[in-house]
Amino acid sequence: MLTLPNLLTLSRIVAVPLLAALLWWPGWAPGYAAGFVLYCIVGATDYLDGYLARAQGTVSKLGIFLDPIADKIMVAAVLLILVGTGRIAGVHIIAALIILTREIAVSGLREFLAGLQVSVPVSQLAKWKTMLQLVALGALILGGAMPGEAWVATGGLIGLWVAAALTLLTGYDYLRVGLRHMES
Numbered sequence: 001m002l003t004l005p006n007l008l009t010l011s012r013i014v015a016v017p018l019l020a021a022l023l024w025w026p027g028w029a030p031g032y033a034a035g036f037v038l039y040c041i042v043g044a045t046d047y048l049d050g051y052l053a054r055a056q057g058t059v060s061k062l063g064i065f066l067d068p069i070a071d072k073i074m075v076a077a078v079l080l081i082l083v084g085t086g087r088i089a090g091v092h093i094i095a096a097l098i099i100l101t102r103e104i105a106v107s108g109l110r111e112f113l114a115g116l117q118v119s120v121p122v123s124q125l126a127k128w129k130t131m132l133q134l135v136a137l138g139a140l141i142l143g144g145a146m147p148g149e150a151w152v153a154t155g156g157l158i159g160l161w162v163a164a165a166l167t168l169l170t171g172y173d174y175l176r177v178g179l180r181h182m183e184s
Helices: 004-023 029-056 061-084 092-115 124-145 150-182
Strands: none
Touching: 004 029, 004 061, 029 061, 029 124, 061 092, 061 124, 092 150, 124 150
């Protein structure tokens, strides 16, 4: 259970409180710069843990279980901190809510379907959605580190909306699969 890929996944979860602490003060550019570096490291471990697990033949049930949870915890924490500190504000909060709602709904749907012994594989579009979410949130964090470069944060907000649209699309795909199994 304590393979390197699983330890990397666990490190992503453990890093979230530190990341949140670094982003807590919206006007503190050095905190956002350090938060951006940590965010990038955590993002790299997301790729690395899966790559190593496949390359070493150590794919485990724990890793399969924890990997999407680690992603969701990080995305949710960063969204909440950025909304709480005003880096995501106004109408852009709707995009954050769409993303959070979908993540919770799909997690519940997966749990329900698992009880029926129905597996719902992650689609390629859902992987792209996750990547776009991570890039958009990274740009919003970087925008806090570079307050004089408004285009960075603007790019992050645009990416957040595109990710929200993909979130709706992929969420609908999962819901469609789930509804087929709820009818009986």
